[in-house]
Amino acid sequence: MQHSRNSMARRKTESTTQILSTLKAASSAMSHQMIQEELDIEVDRATIYRVLNRFCEDGMVHRVIGENGKQYFALCEGCEKENHSHNHFHFRCKNCGKVECLSREIEIKLPAGYVAQNFNGLISGVCAQCA
Amino acid sequence: MQHSRNSMARRKTESTTQILSTLKAASSAMSHQMIQEELDIEVDRATIYRVLNRFCEDGMVHRVIGENGKQYFALCEGCEKENHSHNHFHFRCKNCGKVECLSREIEIKLPAGYVAQNFNGLISGVCAQCA
DNA sequence: CTTATTATTGCAACACAGTCGCAATAGTAT
């Protein structure tokens, strides 16, 4: 079978399915560590990152950068299809560590000539459960 | 002389003044590394971080987290006084590394019970100079 | 000016995130 140009088909493995279902089950964005702890099987840190990066490339998952500089991953909910914009904010609770989506979409106008490739909006503080 | 409770007066040193004037001279937010390279004197990495953290505590400088998870520091321009909100976006050029302020202020409504402590809005891409 | 106090510094060590090369393993298609 011929693949277009950079012929790379994704394979289904124990790791990928488990990580995917972990993300599906999660109510919030997860760090690699949270994912690792949640898995039924042992998966290497490097592998988890590679799987998550692949998911991001494929547009199944989006990456959020916390105010702590760390990466969090969450399934794309409403932007699976053509409109793959992640222009919404996230909220990270500094107490319980939960990272939630804030539904409101934001439109930011850039100065002329600027090209946007990535959007990362995050508010951190204390969530209602922890307040 | 008595200081209110945790009696800590800030001292003026070669490092602090140099770092401050470097930030003043900068047209964009800087990483610790950019600052270190720009200084006339050698200052330890740890010291730079400590100075910057002190500046942040004092509200003279604000901290921006890049989409790469790294910290960038910039002088507060319009929010020196009482209204110390940093609710504006930044733009980081993935080519030249420059981190600029986007002037527009943003207001985000949080769900009930949520308390915001920090705001970090960043768009990354390619700036006009590099496009 | 001299002295005492303590904020600040440099150094080394550390914890952690995220990445990468390589050889071994295991999906997938034929």
Add this chain to the structure above:
DNA sequence: ATACTATTGCGACTGTGTTGCAATAATAAG
């Protein structure tokens, strides 16, 4: 069953940001 190659685990590595500790130096007080 076999070949092809995506994926994995392991180890090593880079870089960020922090911290403990002893030495240094800024500031206030005498």
